[in-house]
Amino acid sequence: MATIVNERPPRIDLRQARWSRIGVPLFVTYFICFMDRTNISVASPHLAGELQLSAAAMGVVFSTFFWGYVLSGMPAGAWANKGRAKTIIVVCMVVIGLSAGLTGAVHDYPLLVAARIVLGLAEGAIFPAFAVMFINWFPSRERGLAVALTMYTVPLSTAVMAPLSGWLIDISNWRAMFVIQAIPAILVAVWLHFAVTERPEDNPRLDSEERDYIVATRTVATTDESTLLQVFARPTVWLLALVYFFWAMGIYALTLWLPTVIGELTGHGSLMVGLLTAIPFLFGTVALYVVTKTAVSTGRSLGYFIAPCIAISGAAMLGHHFIDLGAVFSFAMLVLSAGSIYSALALWWTWVMQIVPRNQSGASVGFVNLCGNFGGLIGPLLIGLVASPGDTASGFWIVGVGILFAAAVVMVVDARRTRSQQVN
Incomplete structure (x- = not known):
């Protein structure tokens, strides 16, 4: 292999x-x-x-x-x-x-x-x-x-x-x-x-x-110039754009709504909510360093690390919604979901640029990033529309489903790329 x-x-x-x-x-x-x-x-x-x-x-x-x-x-x-x-x-x-x-x-x-x-x-x-x-x-x-x-x-x-x-x-x-x-x-x-x-x-x-x-x-x-038509003709680019759409949707849904969710969960004031909100993102910063360093040292495909990292985030969002074991468990799921969603972010663009042809990298990265920005537009809005009054976290499950789907797409793209590398 x-x-x-x-x-x-x-x-x-x-x-x-x-x-x-x-x-x-x-x-x-x-x-x-x-x-x-x-x-x-x-x-x-x-x-x-x-x-x-x-x-x-x-x-x-x-x-x-x-x-x-x-x-x-x-x-x-x-x-x-x-x-x-x-x-x-x-x-x-x-x-x-x-x-x-x-x-x-x-x-x-x-x-x-x-x-x-x-x-x-x-x-x-x-x-x-x-x-x-x-x-x-x-x-x-x-x-x-x-x-x-x-x-x-x-x-x-x-x-x-x-x-x-x-x-x-x-x-x-x-x-x-x-x-x-x-x-x-x-x-x-x-x-x-x-x-x-x-x-x-x-x-x-x-x-x-x-x-x-x-x-x-x-x-x-x-690289040489490449037209947008050439980029759009590649199915893999659309799959990468789909991944980043759901991934960014989760990132910004969590980033923007998490203090509200923690405030509802704990009932504390702004300073304590801010301190508790910092914990998932400190976890994400550490995880980002560890995952990036591990991925580089092993020499495995970057997709091998990206897929499980974002899958953990999606699973934690679903666990927070469907499993009720008290406030401590709910907060632990928030820490896990927010922390793991950032852990492979430094690997993402390197992986994208490894996959697309060199003469299409600029246009491909621009298109994938644009789709991610649309995910950032949809994610926070979706939470506000579907969440129950006084229970903002009740809307996270639908974002979690999207993130799990993104992880599955990463696995498919990475498997196809690995087979291609083996043939060549």
């Missing part, structure tokens, strides 16, 4: 300027982005109470972020390719700070929806610009690692944000929390403007030896 060997990623050396001057700033930027994207989850019970919003209305509020997110990605990617990646990131971070702060000043439902749409438009443009910065600054063999490191911000930012947001709400109010947490986005924009350059060739402080190395190696394994 053939073994699909995964290339061992290079070690990170922060003495190399590309990691300390670009990798770290982009990591911090995405951390702040995700914090401002999800802090509404802790504030939602207070916000909904003051604005008199139902669970269905809050589901719409959660999903409106993705209305803007899915619209701005492709235009931003095209503009970033024209040498405007840094400009896009700086401007969008300013917009993120302003729109996040505006959320704390809203007094009616339409303005709240508008603020979330603008926030989504700004954040949707960030990652395509990141991609161009990664291409400009990192040798081709290091890009996957650079992208994977940004994935750590997804659970980690929520683990930090949840207790911080709860504490700020307890000592002030939910409006002040939004305003205070909007400030770092503005500060990061100023930092990026003065500290980061679009390309290594433009950075006068970069060592000439490292600059020459980056320029010489960053174009390795670049």
Whole structure:
């Protein structure tokens, strides 16, 4: 039986300027982005109470972020390719700070929806610009690692944000929390403007030896153009898009509704809810590291790890719904479902890019990511529509079914790829 060997990623050396001057700033930027994207989850019970919003209305509020997110990605990617990646990131971070702060000043439902749409438009443009910065600054063999490191911000930012947001709400109010947490986005924009350059060739402080190395190696394994028609003609791309749709649906349903569920389960105040909310995401951060390191060290196909990780999450959601063993068991299932859903996230895009043809990787990744964003739009909205009043977690089971289906599709795609590797 053939073994699909995964290339061992290079070690990170922060003495190399590309990691300390670009990798770290982009990591911090995405951390702040995700914090401002999800802090509404802790504030939602207070916000909904003051604005008199139902669970269905809050589901719409959660999903409106993705209305803007899915619209701005492709235009931003095209503009970033024209040498405007840094400009896009700086401007969008300013917009993120302003729109996040505006959320704390809203007094009616339409303005709240508008603020979330603008926030989504700004954040949707960030990652395509990141991609161009990664291409400009990192040798081709290091890009996957650079992208994977940004994935750590997804659970980690929520683990930090949840207790911080709860504490700020307890000592002030939910409006002040939004305003205070909007400030770092503005500060990061100023930092990026003065500290980061679009390309290594433009950075006068970069060592000439490292600059020459980056320029010489960053174009390795670049690919030919491919049409969207060629991408859409590949059934595997549609299967990958389907997986990420259900996976992202679960990620954002859990991320945005979990504080509400924990509050209903425990009856505690904002700070304690925030502290308890941090536990599943800290578990997810640790699991993300362990699974990624294990997958690389074994040399097995990445799909071998992705499928069980997300299957555990789906099974825990169903267990939480159908098995009633008390509050402690319910919380344990929430920790398991939220933690495991993040554990294979760093492997996902590497696996996708291994599967699709090289000359179709850019368009394929863009399409799969777009479908995932639609999952982020549907997941929170679905929970708000189907959950019973006062029992938000009652809607998680339907998301769990979708995640189990996604795990099954991963297994099918991985088995087909393994057989193909054996034949070749």
